Amino acid sequence: MKIGIFFGGPSREREISFAGGRTVYDNLDKGLFQAVPIFVDSRGNFILLDWHYIYKGTIRDFFPPVSTLPPSEHRLQVYLESLGELSQEEQDRIIAEVGRRVQPQELRELMDFAFLALHGPGGEDGAIQGLLEWYGIPYSGSGILPSAFGIDKIAQKKLLHALNRPTPAFRVISTEEWDAADPEATLDYLVRELGLPLVFKAPRQGSSIGVSILREKNAPQFVAAVERSLFRKTLTRAEWQGKSDEQKILWLQQLTDIREGIGLPVTLEVKFEQLEVRGENLPPTNDQIIYHPEKLLYTLNEQFERAEQVLLTNIDGESQVLVESFVAGREFSCIVVEDPNGEPLALPPTEIVKGEEMFDYRSKYLPGLSRKITPIDLPEDKIQEIREACQEMFRTFGFQVYARLDGFIQASDGSLFLNDPNTTSGMLPASFFFHQAAEIGLNPSQFLTYLIRTSLAARRRAGMQPVRLGGILARLDAAVASRQRQEQQRTKVAVIMGGYSSERHISVESGRNIYEKLSSSVKYEPIPVFLTGSAQEHKLYVLPINVMLKDNADDIREKIEYAEAGHELHPVLAKIRREAEAITGTYAGQPTAQPRRISFEGLAEMVDEVFIALHGRPGEDGALQKELEQFGLPYNGSGVESSSITINKFETNRRLREAGLRVAEHRMANRLEWQADAETFYRSLETQFHYPFIAKPADDGCSSAVKKIKNRQELEAFSQLIFRDQEDLLPEAARTLHLGFKEEFPQKDAFLVETLISRDGAQHFLEVTGGLLTHWRPDGSLNIEVFEASEALATGEVLSLEEKFLAGEGQNITPARYAPDPTERQRISEEVKKELRRVAEVLNIQGYARIDAFVRVRETGAVEVLIIEVNSLPGMTPATCIFHQTALNGYTPYDFIDRILEFGKERQRKLQVETKSK
Incomplete structure (x- = not known):
């Protein structure tokens, strides 16, 4: 079957869609499917993408191509919409550099099925679903009506309220009401009606985009929260002129970011000072559309010569803001899929444990910033209550094939709130989507096969070409059954990931990616192996798929410790696995229940070779390589000595x-020198290296603790942190170095100091x-x-x-x-x-x-x-x-x-x- 993967799109979630589309492209079973990558640009053009662009880090890295960008003094990367209004011919020239434009009527010739990895407006709202229905192309997920309903948070709230389903109290503010209202009076009203804290949401966005929490009755913070959800930004002359040139560029990059900022293009409304000129006032406003960030920079510099205030509004922003009362409690997310009979089956709900109140874009997608606990740590009957509530919402909203439902368990009385269902879940390798499917024993490739089959059945039930789709289903079922019977001798590869350094989470990301690339091939059979322990003793564990797809290295280690303590499989997981046997019996083998400790000798008996996916120590230091050589195991990368x-x-x-060869001037700074006489230690470094200079660990990577040291205070803070005795960070030193949320800082006996390499x-x-x-x-x-x-x-x-x-x-x-x-x-x-x-x-x-x-x-x-x-x-x-x-x-x-x-x-x-x- 030819599977067209639709990814990218016009929404603010296009980067997650792009990354998710790549995951689908990589994990489709190569024995069953042929992937056809259909990149959707921000103007809605369909592009048959040349395969090598799929592996770019971001959309802006390849589209629009560098050759089509206007000259930029600050070398800023932009999306297609920043090139302004383009003719069809101009768009075709741009598209031709990365692939081929595909007209909608051509889609049916290119594919048998459309897998939708698009998010937000244009992807989850019924629009693309309607187009595919028009051309008779079966597609994944829900149909037109449930998709349109699933993207509209306000419509969902109204329905839940009408059905007397528990949902946080809410109010809606339209742009017209906001523009005419007194902010302080509006805040008074909302606090009176909903209490504090207040949660502000952009009604048609996902990935926590446009979301804020207001904890206190503060009018400026309230205005900022509403503007964030409307994708507006008010800027005063004092704020702008108080920034350095470098700060202006950084501010501009943040503002025009489609996830954290308001994005482009924007209208610019200028409010001038009310100066008397010949008895007349200057005009109060001056609207214009700005497409490029550099143009915005120059315009702001120019306007703030006279303007008192500027209002920037994204032209594709929201027209309403959803304001909810805050639910103090435990947050969870649950994937619901249709079973082979078309009935909803809730997978084990996952609790999101985070250090900040809001599960934002960064916390969702950067490994290590939040913890996902599956199933949520509650009594069995409470977990079952969550599952039943999610299944009921799935039916109520008419969802099909799969959906992700989010909610809270209220801290005060344990009551359950469901909100913000998603008809397309994020599809990164360790997202809820694959993470929960792994708990019933499905790896990503198997889960995607099941969803394609289930989607075909859903489209056929809805009346789309029943004879044709019946034939496709029969052929797919036969191919899946044949695949299950095939016995192939594949090379067994242990993929070693994890470790115990600050690079452990990225190592898991690398290891999972290697596993997935190899598992969809006909040549290799990858076996995930987690390394933990210490420099004195490397402990190896063979991981089942559900543990390998935990959110990060700490979650994996926790599951290993749980198993070693003698705990049995969680009863809820056992129950769900029984309920899912009709799925797993066809699409997966029997899931492994627990991680298993293995020696290097045992590893050599089990596998033919090793892929080391570790970073820093252990892994890159030669110690592990030496162990593998003792047992004659081939491995990747350099040898022991190098x-x-x-x-x-x-x-x-x-x-x-x-x-x-050229390198920076450098030296090691040792803990013993620092302990003996800190002042002499600092002066010695300051004599050899002028501020600013670079300080970093000598044997860690992944940007771990790499800092630009600009003064004595920062040097002292860096030294105190890296030479500290306790595991916890020193709060004052961490503030001095502006360490980010959950940013790790290793403990070392020495660090490397280098001159700052400059132009x-x-x-x-x-x-x-x-x-x-x-x-x-x-x-x-x-x-x-x-x-x-x-x-x-x-x-x-x-x-x-x-x-x-x-x-x-x-x-x-x-x-x-x-x-x-x-x-x-x-x-x-x-x-x-x-x-x-x-x-x-x-x-x-x-x-x-x-x-x-x-x-x-x-x-x-x-x-x-x-x-x-x-x-x-x-x-x-x-x-x-x-x-x-x-x-x-x-x-x-x-x-x-x-x-x-x-x-x-x-x-x-x-x-x-x-x-x-x-």
């Missing part, structure tokens, strides 16, 4: 400098990250293939964890923009690649790696490459930029992983031959 060097940034820099008068200056892959030549020597580097754009002082790994957050341009002229760009690129190849040769890197560097291009054309660090086991999360780079050389992510594994096997064979010859 790994033990590249894990240490100080030693890496020293060796590179000795070889004539230094260069014509071009950019930060890049370049990947490489090694191959064996016929004569047994090593060939190093260096990919085109990616340009990494940091919004803050250094690249953050979010920019590296949060869907839609990081900005990477591949290939890097070394120069506007293509010939000159390529010349510089070859110079950079030559230097990166030298790094790999000096350090004896094998397999693959990622090298981070700064590049200066002088007016003379001279190219300077300054190496920052080397990662011998780089992050392999779904959107990591190494996949963008490999795609340019024709490797799909699976091809790249396959080459890495094959290299490891060949190296092991060579090692065995050498050992025998000795």
Whole structure:
């Protein structure tokens, strides 16, 4: 079957849709389905996307293409809508650079079925569903009417209220009412009617976009909350002129972000000072539409010469605000699916445990910021009450195939509130969608197969071409049954993930991605293995699918400890698995109930080779590699000796400098020196390094504790945190360094100090990250293939964890923009690649790696490459930029992983031959 995957779209959730579409593309069972990627741009155009763009980190990394962007002094990335009004011909030229425009009437020839990974307006509101119905194309999820109802939070509230179903009290404010009202009077009314705190929502948005909580009766905060839900922003002259040029750019990037800000295009309403000029006032307003962030910057600078205040309003903002009373209690989310008989079946509800009151976009999608506990920790009868309430809401709203229902258990009396159902759930690898399906034993590939089958049945029941769809169903059922009977000998690969460092959550993301890429292939059978313990003892556990898909490394470790304490399978999970046997009996084998401890010797008996998905220590330091070599297990990446060097940034820099390569001035700062005399310690660093400079751990990656130190106070705070004795952070020092919510800070006996690498008068200056892959030549020597580097754009002082790994957050341009002229760009690129190849040769890197560097291009054309660090086991999360780079050389992510594994096997064979010859 040809499965058209619709992803992207015009909504503010387009980045999560893009990442979810990639998950579906990767996890479709290759033995049953052929994936057809249909990218929907922000103007609603359908694009048959060239496959390599699917693995870009964000939509803005490839669309609109760099070649179509207007000149930008600040090199800002934008969405298509920021190019202004475009003719059909102009849009076609842009589309042609990434794929082929598809007219709606062509869709039926391209696909047998449409899998909808679109979110929000244009994806979940019945619009795309109606178009597909018109052309007779079966699609996933709910039909037109339940979709239209499922996106409208106000309509849902009114129905729940009319049916006397428990839901938080609410009021609605329209834009007309808001514009005419006195904010203080409106706030008084809402507090009187609903109490405090108040929750503000944009009625047609998901992913917690446009949501705020007001905890106190504060008029300015109230206005800001309403504006956030309407996607407006009021800015005063004093606020604007009080910002530096750098702060203005950062503010602009945040404002125009489609998730956290109001997005573009915007109307600009100017309110002038009421100055008397010849007896007349200046005009009170001046409306105009602004598409590009740089144009907005210049316009604000110009208008605030005279204007007192500016109101910015997104032209596609909301027309109403939903205001609810706050529910103090425990938050949960529950996926409901149709069983084979068309009846709703609630999967185990998940509790969301977070450190802040609001489960926002960042907490939802960045691993480690929230905890998901499945099932929610409540008595069995209470969990069953949640499930039954969710199943009832599924029926009441007429949902089909699947939906995600959210709610609260009130702290005061245990009463249950349901709200905000979603007819399309987020589809990232560890989202609720796959996380809860794994609890009944379905891996992502199996779950997607079931949803496609169930959607076909739902469309047929609704009257869509019953004879044709009946035939498709029969063929699919036969193919699934045949697939179950097939016995294939596949290479068993242990995918080791987790660890115990600050990089453990990203390691799990990498490991899961490797698992999913391999599990959908015909060549490999991946086995997820979690590593925990300490440097003295590595503990390995084979994970069942439901534990592997827990939200983060801490959740996985908790489940392992729970199993080791002798706890039986949760009775609710046992009950749901029995209820789901009609599904799992066809689409999955018997689910494994508990994680299982295994020795390295046992691992060698179980698998043929290993993929190490760990980052930092352990994993990249050679210790694990040494263990695997003892048992003859091939593995990915560099060998023991090279790994033990590249894990240490100080030693890496020293060796590179000795070889004539450029690195930053650096030294280690030791705990013993600090303890002996802190003042002398600080002065010594200040003498050698002028502020600002960089401080970071010498053996951690993923931007862990990398800080730009600008003064003595920050140096003291950094030293106190990294040399602290207790696990908890020191609050005052954490505030001084502006540590983010749940940002981890490792404890070390030493840290690395480096000079801050700057432009230094260069014509071009950019930060890049370049990947490489090694191959064996016929004569047994090593060939190093260096990919085109990616340009990494940091919004803050250094690249953050979010920019590296949060869907839609990081900005990477591949290939890097070394120069506007293509010939000159390529010349510089070859110079950079030559230097990166030298790094790999000096350090004896094998397999693959990622090298981070700064590049200066002088007016003379001279190219300077300054190496920052080397990662011998780089992050392999779904959107990591190494996949963008490999795609340019024709490797799909699976091809790249396959080459890495094959290299490891060949190296092991060579090692065995050498050992025998000795």
